[in-house]
Amino acid sequence: MKISLLNKNDKEKAKSLWGYAFETDEPFYSWYFDNVYDENNCVGIYDDELVSYLQLNPYNLKLNNNIFPCSYVVGVISAPEYRNKGAMKKLLPKALEEMNNKGHAISILMPFDTKFYSTYGWELSYSQLKYHVPIDVIKGLKNKSGDFKKVKIGSSTDSLNEIYESYLCKYNGYVKRDNIEWEYIMREIDSYGGYMYLLTIDNKPCGYIFYYIENKTLNIREMAYTNLEGMGALFNFIYSHTSQVKYVDWPAPIGDNLYLFIKDTIKPEFTNDIRVHPFMCTRVINVKNAIENCIFENDAEFIFTVDDTYAPWNNHTYKVIVNDTKAKVIMIDPIHSQFSCNINTFSQLFFGSIDIYEAIFLNKVNVTDESGIHEFNKVFYKKNNFINEYF
Structure with a gap:
């Protein structure tokens, strides 16, 4: 057996393996292999x-201020x-080298x-x-402001991105989307029979909603808004579907606190189901390059070892000196x-x-000098992460 990058002749076999393991839903299945x-x-x-493979789809993340x-x-x-039979023990290390x-x-x-x-x-x-x-x-979240326009594939990307960036500017680790990424999302929604709307208030874009309707549920793939008025208009739009659906589902960042402002009951049972769902794992591929690509808010100096x-x-011991935003x-x-610590x-x-x-x-950390811990925490501290990409 050999391990290598795929070539053009492998496309149909790669597509077949994907279809066997995951899905063959059209038109998404063919569109994905023709475009992504x-x-x-x-x-x-x-x-x-070809008997085993993985894809390394390229993205840009807004992470640690860069x-x-x-x-x-x-x-x-x-x-x-x-x-x-141990295929992953061979495939994943090769993927790490490639990344x-x-x-x-x-x-x-x-x-x-x-x-x-x-x-x-x-x-x-x-x-x-x-x-x-x-x-x-x-019902208590809605207001009647704004106008909604159906979004066509490939259109309104500048407005959508402006809203997306405004909504996520306080979060860490989100994808910096370009026109290609927006088209990917729109194609996904369209392939599965979904709907896409852009909200404007006084001719200014201030919200969007991408969703599906199935099993008496309005299932929101993604929504974002720039202000309280935009949020209320989106919930008014959702509430206008009361004759069609019984429930509304949507994802939100962990820092979201809308659950504090919507009606619920405790007895005889809870009305709302709001849960934390695991979503994405991460890995640092190159420790030195990762640290040197950050933009830091504080100066610091520490020494640590990675396994x-x-x-x-x-596998090194690293002395990190952060000065004037860079390390x-x-x-x-x-x-x-x-x-x-380990990787x-x-x-x-x-x-x-x-x-x-x-x-x-x-x-998870073996400490020999606590002064390094304080210094490390000045530049690497807990953040509120959010990402909503599926492929």
């Missing part, structure tokens, strides 16, 4: 023919006769099981609030290390899903 799939971003295992090129690992697939060669210092991955990929360094760093409420519950089984280029990273003798923990610390004190409490 790129053999140059795929790593596969061959036994005469833009990071990133590989989104999707479509991790093995033919049924090659499953449970490092591309200069992608970080990676994201949507897991089917949040612990399956832990062995290889990916750990959960993003979750979402998932609202499932009776439609009558949102990384599957990306050995990360200088130097590899030094481990004897000077102030604390150490899993460092990835969560880097993305801000936990802070160093939580990691210490969970026995």
